[in-house]
Amino acid sequence: MGLEELLLQHPFSESQDVLFSGTESKTLGQARQRVAEIASTLEIETGQAVAVQLPNGPELLCTMVAIWTRGAVHVPINERLTDPEIESILSETGAAVFIGIDGARLLNGTTVYPDDVAFIIWTSGTTGTPKPILHTHTAYLELLDRVLGPLRGKGERSGPPTPNLIPVSMALNAGLYNCLFGLRAGAPVVMMDRFAPQVFADLVARFQIRSTVLPPAAMVMLTDSDVESLAPLKYVRSITAPLSPLNARRFTERFGCFVLNSYGQAEMGEVIGWTAADSKEHPEKVGAAGRPLPGVAIRIDADGHLLVRPPNAAVGIDDRRDEDGFIDTGDIASVDEDGFVWIDGRVSDLINRGGNKVFPDSVEEVLRLHSSVTDAAVVGVPDDRLGEVPVAFIVGDKFTEEVLIEHCRTHLVAYKIPVAFRSIDQLPRSEVGKLLRRELIDLWLNEQIDS
Secondary structure (H helix, E strand, O other): OOOOHHHHOOOOOOOOEEEEOOOOEEEHHHHHHHHHHHHHHOOOOOOOEEEEOOOOOHHHHHHHHHHHHOOOEEEEOOOOOOHHHHHHHHHHHOOOEEEEOOEEEEOOOOOOOOOOEEEEEEOOOOOOOOOEEEEEHHHHHHHHHHHHHHHOOOOOOOOOOOOEEEOOOOOOHHHHHHHHHHHHOOOOEEEOOOOOHHHHHHHHHHHOOOEEEEOHHHHHHHHOOOOOOOOOOOEEEEOOOOOOHHHHHHHHHHHOOEEEOEEEEOOOEEEEEOOHHHHHHOHHHEOEOEEEOOOOEEEEOOOOEEEEEOOOOOEOHHHHEOOOOOEEEEEEEEEOOOOOEEEEEEHHHOEEEOOEEEOHHHHHHHHHOOOOEEEEEEEEEEEOOOEEEEEEEEEEOOOOHHHHHHHHHOOOOHHHOOOOEEEOOOOOEOOOOOEOHHHHHHHHHHHHHHO
16 A cells, blocks of 8 residues: 555545645545546656645645656655755755746756655754655555554544644655644645644634644744634644743633644654653643654663664664664654653753753743743853853843843752843744754854954
């Protein structure tokens, strides 16, 4: 079975609507017909790559499925990329065809991928150059079932499944995963082209969404928006970037929705998460990443690194496994007495201030508690005496360094307090809300050179 069967063998009848955007819909019969039409026009061979740059919606999904029916590889391209970035992807993947809003055009790419490769995505690039990741049909189906297993209730379903709402780009692994997750669960799929708080709220009400996914940045936008209600939404699964316990609590208190955190990486998918039962039994643990999913083993090494042994992973990741099959995630974590995993931060983000370890996330949480701070980021910068020291970049109005230092003193030990505070209009983030700390470090270093 390939991923194309999730749509082509969907349990709905031919006349039932299965694909939606904010402005259009397709029945299962219409979707199958469109897949066949697109597939018949593709000038490709088995194993070749097809690059696709289309907005979220039924046409994009039908195009992706059509590519798979031809035994080819889907290469999603984000609409926000520049022309040089697009050309780099086309060159690196050896794509044979490019499909955009103006139609399809043939390329010179001749790369042929192994039979089971389904699609190619890129790492976030927050700590270095983005790298291509090859996902297979077999491993991705296992991932979907790995996560669905604990969520499937016992006995017969009392009614039709709630649509799966996709609020992020399907050029990202998070968008692809949650779209395919909905199809695997036998649900309709609703795709948002762009995230906007009120549009999201309207779709939740229109489709009576009870459970969905959101990146942390979207949850913050909703919490700070004028949206009055997200009814009947009950559960939100956090995706794409770490969600702080503070923002999880703020969102829960604002809308009465419990946040089911999760943890995963593009190379291995979701490996740690919450179930609805966990949220009922342990509401006090909101903010934790959750517990290992079935078939996933974890351990914490002597340095606090989180190591994971997933059942499957993307092509090429096996060379990162140790002799026991574990992969170092690059994150620092701890496990509590109930088996919940708490992520402290990235190893690469850790600030070593004269031998004292400072996790930026914990300092940022404290800074955001101050009424003058809208957002905050803390990074480590070089220091002649201590090696590294923390500095803070603040989005906000009417704050002073003296006031923020005093605020930090009431919540933090002395070595965690930033040595400097800089005002910034907006923090640099990726499309899914991941903070680009390297840009802030470069900004600081350039400022020192200029001064």
